[in-house]
Structure formats: C-alpha cells, structure tokens
Amino acid sequence: MLQNEKKQSFIALGRFLNQFSEAENTRNESVLGNDLFFDDFIKLIQLSQSHNGWYTPEQVYFAIQSWANALTEENIDKWLSAYGADFAVNKKERTVALILAGNIPLVGFHDFLSVLITGNKTLIKTSSNDQHLLPFLAKYLIFADESLKDKITFVEGKLENFDTVIATGSNNTARYFEYYFKDKPSIIRKNRNSAAILNGKETHEELEALGEDIFRYFGLGCRNVSKLFVPKGYTFDAFFQAIFKYQDVIHYEKYANNYDYNKAVFLMSNFKLLDNGFLTLKEDSSYASPISSVFYEFYDNIDELKARLETEAEQIQCIVSNNLTENSIAFGQTQNPQLWDYADNVDTISFLLTTK
Incomplete structure (x- = not known):
C-alpha cells in the first residue's frame, strides 16, 4: 500500500535537490534538513569527479536538477494515478534486489524510487562507478521518513534473502543475471x-x-x-x-x-x-x-x-525526431525523461505491484 509519508519524503527530497545547480547553490531555509545535509551535499558534488572521472560537476548538477524537476507532488501524483486501485490493496512487502549501473550519475534512482514508493524493501548493490550519490540521498530520505530506515540496505558483497531483482548491465552480464536469477521474478536490462x-x-x-x-x-x-x-x-x-x-x-x-x-x-x-x-x-x-x-x-x-x-x-x-515516428522524443529532451518514461519500456511499477 502506498503511504502518503513515503510520497512526501520524495517531494521533500525534490525540494532539497532544487537548491543545487551549476550556476548557483541557493539555500532555502524552509527546506527540511538543510542544517544536516546542505553543505555536505555541495562537498560531495565537488568530490564526484574524483570518484568517477566522467562525473564532472556540470554533469552531476544536471542529473540533480533533472530529479529535482521530476520529484514534485504534481508529477508523482500524475505518475501513480495510472495505477488506480492497485495502490489501495494491501500487498505483501517484498525485498527487491537492485543491481545498478554507473554510466551516468544517479542512473538507478528511478528503480530505487519505484521499489520504495510501492511499499517494498530494497537491497542495493551500487556500481563501483557510482557509490556515493545514491547513499547520500538515501540518508536524506531516512531523515525525512524514519520508517524508511528498515527498508533501504546497501550491500557490498553477495546479495542474499531477496524476493525479486532488477538488474542493469551489459549484454554479457545480462546472460549471467538471467542464469543466476532464473528462479526469481526479475527485470534484466541489457545494452540499448x-x-x-x-x-x-x-x-x-x-x-x-x-x-x-x-x-x-x-x-x-x-x-x-x-x-x-x-x-x-x-x-x-x-x-x-x-x-x-x-x-x-x-x-x-x-x-x-x-x-x-x-x-x-x-x-x-x-x-x-x-x-x-x-x-x-x-x-x-x-x-x-x-x-x-x-x-x-x-x-x-x-x-x-x-x-x-x-x-x-x-x-x-x-x-x-520531428514527429517522424510515433512516440518519438523532441530534440534536446532525451536526458529529461518523465517519471512515467520507463527504461526499455518495461513498466517497473506494474511489475512490482503484480509480482507475487
């Protein structure tokens, strides 16, 4: 069941992220948790390129602003309204393992969001290329909603004790994932x-x-x-x-x-x-x-x-294209997906709501 507190915690995160841009970091005193998180997040952004050479401040700020724009109450309500009564049904809480990519900053955040907002727990194995941004945002979410503390676990070693898996990798690693997780409901993403x-x-x-x-x-x-x-x-x-x-x-x-x-x-x-x-x-x-x-x-x-x-x-x-094909994206908009634009056209929310 979707709890309003979870939605509100992500809205709070969106407001927090909206303070940070390449042009200027503007502190809004009405934002929750700034005393604890604002300065440390700026430091993390500045250090990101030392963690991954491709994560320049410009690229990290762009990813942050993309999520700030997405995590509004209007967008979240529009996204989840498509599932209607499915959220009103009490479902068994499941533990979803996430194996994340690290090619661009916060690339696995949508899966993370989807798992939590459907009332599930998550075990997260981050990519070695992106080990710092998501854990920081997870700490902020737990601050905003303490009930999330028991629902978010980051794993360094072997993934164990989970019900479902969402894994992203190359075509080669996908074959390994498909074999290793053959007995689990899964979404396995390959190269596209x-x-x-x-x-x-x-x-x-x-x-x-x-x-x-x-x-x-x-x-x-x-x-x-x-x-x-x-x-x-x-x-x-x-x-x-x-x-x-x-x-x-x-x-x-x-x-x-x-x-x-x-x-x-x-x-x-x-x-x-x-x-x-x-x-x-x-x-x-x-x-x-x-x-x-x-x-x-x-x-x-x-x-x-x-x-x-x-x-x-x-x-x-x-x-x-310029409307040359059905469902084509306007020029300049590929890196601004909406919450309802799913990777590989696989509806993650439906998967999480219907998997037994």
Missing part, C-alpha cells in the same frame, strides 16, 4: 542505444538541441543519441554548424583521449569519416558507437525505416 531520424527540414535550433542529446554525459547514457538516420543525399553541413557550440567537450581530457583513440582506430582501418575536430561521423549499421563518435545510415523510405526500427526495438532506448 538511442537514435535520431532526420529528414533535412530540421531548423538550426533543432539540430543544436540534438547536440544536447549527443553530448550530455559525454554520450555515456543509453538515452544519448549514438546513431543518425538521414535521407539519401543528406549533407551534414547544417548539423556540424549547429553542434559547434559543444566544441568545448574536446577540452575534457577523458573525452579527448577517447576521440584521439577511436579516430585513430577508424583511420587505421581505412574507414571513411566525417570529422569536425571533436566528433567523428561514421557510416555504420550498428547502434552502439564509441565515445566521441556517432554512426549514421542513409534511408530511402521513411515507412520502410519505421518498419525496420520496430523489428530492432530491443536495441533501441528512444528515438528522436
């Missing part, structure tokens, strides 16, 4: 990538926004666009002009090292590349391009392309 469909009619502003979908989190997220579908005869001049604003990404050492390495590998293999000095474009049928590169393909017929994308849906997290 996102794509954009262009028709040559995009405005400069739309293509500039597409750059956000490509470069946010340095392209490490499954919602980052790593593949472009363009019409036959398409030239990339307008695209390169629009994404020029993201040129500073090459000044970040880890990204620059990947750019140099992957470009060298492509050139040694005699692949034809388009290159603007901080991003390479390579014609390739795959969806998963390496960091600092985007693959592209030409298409003849949009209907044929849509049919193909439907058959390859299990490889795709989301599609960006």
Whole structure:
C-alpha cells in the first residue's frame, strides 16, 4: 500500500535537490534538513569527479536538477494515478534486489524510487562507478521518513534473502543475471542505444538541441543519441554548424583521449569519416558507437525505416525526431525523461505491484 509519508519524503527530497545547480547553490531555509545535509551535499558534488572521472560537476548538477524537476507532488501524483486501485490493496512487502549501473550519475534512482514508493524493501548493490550519490540521498530520505530506515540496505558483497531483482548491465552480464536469477521474478536490462531520424527540414535550433542529446554525459547514457538516420543525399553541413557550440567537450581530457583513440582506430582501418575536430561521423549499421563518435545510415523510405526500427526495438532506448515516428522524443529532451518514461519500456511499477 502506498503511504502518503513515503510520497512526501520524495517531494521533500525534490525540494532539497532544487537548491543545487551549476550556476548557483541557493539555500532555502524552509527546506527540511538543510542544517544536516546542505553543505555536505555541495562537498560531495565537488568530490564526484574524483570518484568517477566522467562525473564532472556540470554533469552531476544536471542529473540533480533533472530529479529535482521530476520529484514534485504534481508529477508523482500524475505518475501513480495510472495505477488506480492497485495502490489501495494491501500487498505483501517484498525485498527487491537492485543491481545498478554507473554510466551516468544517479542512473538507478528511478528503480530505487519505484521499489520504495510501492511499499517494498530494497537491497542495493551500487556500481563501483557510482557509490556515493545514491547513499547520500538515501540518508536524506531516512531523515525525512524514519520508517524508511528498515527498508533501504546497501550491500557490498553477495546479495542474499531477496524476493525479486532488477538488474542493469551489459549484454554479457545480462546472460549471467538471467542464469543466476532464473528462479526469481526479475527485470534484466541489457545494452540499448538511442537514435535520431532526420529528414533535412530540421531548423538550426533543432539540430543544436540534438547536440544536447549527443553530448550530455559525454554520450555515456543509453538515452544519448549514438546513431543518425538521414535521407539519401543528406549533407551534414547544417548539423556540424549547429553542434559547434559543444566544441568545448574536446577540452575534457577523458573525452579527448577517447576521440584521439577511436579516430585513430577508424583511420587505421581505412574507414571513411566525417570529422569536425571533436566528433567523428561514421557510416555504420550498428547502434552502439564509441565515445566521441556517432554512426549514421542513409534511408530511402521513411515507412520502410519505421518498419525496420520496430523489428530492432530491443536495441533501441528512444528515438528522436520531428514527429517522424510515433512516440518519438523532441530534440534536446532525451536526458529529461518523465517519471512515467520507463527504461526499455518495461513498466517497473506494474511489475512490482503484480509480482507475487
């Protein structure tokens, strides 16, 4: 059963997170727990890059603001209203094991939220790449609602004594998860990538926004666009002009090292590349391009392309376009999912409510 106190604790967390942005950390004296958490959270943000080189303050602040925007009473009520009476039924409390990824900051927070807000306990195994942000937010939630203390456990070793599992990993680790958890109800997530469909009619502003979908989190997220579908005869001049604003990404050492390495590998293999000095474009049928590169393909017929994308849906997290396909996402919005936008299109709340 959904308890209003749990919802209120996440709303309180949203208000807490809303104080922090790259431009300025603005302390709101009406926010719960600031005396205990405000200064320490700023320190943690500043230290995040030392814990994971990809977690620059800019990227961490972006993730924090995304969750601040999501965790409002209006959004939570809209999200949960789709499940109607399901929340009104007393269900047996279950312990859900979460095996989290660490490719982008707080990538596992939605699963964490879903487990707790459906009245379950969680055992959490964080990624070695993201071991600090979620535990900090968990401490804040326990402060906001002490009843959560017995419902949140972080595990370093072997996961034991759980009923259900939600695990995120690569295609290789997914095979291990599927075998290891074969006797448990589970959601096992594999590699996915996102794509954009262009028709040559995009405005400069739309293509500039597409750059956000490509470069946010340095392209490490499954919602980052790593593949472009363009019409036959398409030239990339307008695209390169629009994404020029993201040129500073090459000044970040880890990204620059990947750019140099992957470009060298492509050139040694005699692949034809388009290159603007901080991003390479390579014609390739795959969806998963390496960091600092985007693959592209030409298409003849949009209907044929849509049919193909439907058959390859299990490889795709989301599609960006100017309404060229059903349920496509607007340019620049891939890293701003709503609470009801589920990873891999698997409804986590329904899974948690209906699993026996």
